[in-house]
Amino acid sequence: MPNGGPIAHRIMLGARLRSLREATGISREDAGYEIRASDSKISRMELGRVGFKVRDVADLLTLYGIVAEADRAPILDLAREANRPGWWRRYAEVVPGWSEAYLGLESAATLIRSYHLHLVPDLLQTEDYARAAVAQTSNPGTMSAEAVARTVEMRITRQRLLTRPDPPKLWAVIDEAALRPRIGSAEVLRAQLAHLRELAATPNIVIQILPAEYGGHVATGAFTILRFAEPELPDVVHLEHLTGAIDLDRPEDVDRYEELMNRLSVDSTTPDGLTARLDRLAAVIER
Numbered sequence: 001m002p003n004g005g006p007i008a009h010r011i012m013l014g015a016r017l018r019s020l021r022e023a024t025g026i027s028r029e030d031a032g033y034e035i036r037a038s039d040s041k042i043s044r045m046e047l048g049r050v051g052f053k054v055r056d057v058a059d060l061l062t063l064y065g066i067v068a069e070a071d072r073a074p075i076l077d078l079a080r081e082a083n084r085p086g087w088w089r090r091y092a093e094v095v096p097g098w099s100e101a102y103l104g105l106e107s108a109a110t111l112i113r114s115y116h117l118h119l120v121p122d123l124l125q126t127e128d129y130a131r132a133a134v135a136q137t138s139n140p141g142t143m144s145a146e147a148v149a150r151t152v153e154m155r156i157t158r159q160r161l162l163t164r165p166d167p168p169k170l171w172a173v174i175d176e177a178a179l180r181p182r183i184g185s186a187e188v189l190r191a192q193l194a195h196l197r198e199l200a201a202t203p204n205i206v207i208q209i210l211p212a213e214y215g216g217h218v219a220t221g222a223f224t225i226l227r228f229a230e231p232e233l234p235d236v237v238h239l240e241h242l243t244g245a246i247d248l249d250r251p252e253d254v255d256r257y258e259e260l261m262n263r264l265s266v267d268s269t270t271p272d273g274l275t276a277r278l279d280r281l282a283a284v285i286e287r
């Protein structure tokens with residue numbers, strides 16, 4: 001079972017229920033009648049877009065002929081997990097609603113591939129860099145000091161997924177423009193570059209830098225591709241904009257971004273050349 005909390009569990013449970021319903025030839029309308037709901041509610045459940053009542057799942061399993069306790073128990077356990085609040089709920093005051101789905105999927109992913117154009121990825125930021133980034137990229141005067149501190153705390157908590165017992169593999173391509181003196185002081189940036197060097201020595205983390213001569217030719221903004229171990233969870237491309245985010249899971253969309261990610265990786269420094277590139281960038285930072 002993945003570590004992603006309710007979002008990933010809902011998608012997995014919904015896919016499993018849909019598979020069971022279709023195998024028995026029962027319509028969504030008849031399934032909805034069984035649990036006193038509409039066929040559209042069944043559709044939303046099967047897509048993982050709503051919460052699940054364990055009682056409803058139990059009734060559907062009976063309708064679908066799943067009566068043996070050994071067969072029912074894992075699915076009912078999944079329903080209970082799907083209702084547990086995600087870790088980010090502790091930071092509800094600083095986590096926008098549109099980002100909750102991504103946080104759950106990120107926690108469930110086994111591979112995270114991302115390209116970053118203007119900032120060091122959230123998962124790789126030092127605390128001081130994160131504080132400067134939050135303060136400088138938010139609208140001036142709109143975030144209190146307490147909100148900035150809570151946002152940074154949430155970001156550092158989020159990074160724990162990289163050091164858990166079964167961490168995902170993170171493969172990040174960072175545009176060289178993101179590593180120029182723009183965020184925080186020279187001291188903050190030097191420490192951030194040193195942090196990237198340390199992280200790159202971790203077995204589950206690969207960091208590449210896209211040189212400036214290539215970055216200007218990338219006709220896209222930042223994006224992240226998530227891959228999961230569970231077959232019920234399709235690959236997802238995550239795109240953020242100023243007031244929200246878009247998650248793409250159509251195979252043709254994912255394939256396009258996979259191709260772009262592969263090209264970016266080819267044009268970027270090799271993992272072996274990362275240290276030398278970071279050293280050159282650190283050398284030109286104003287002291």
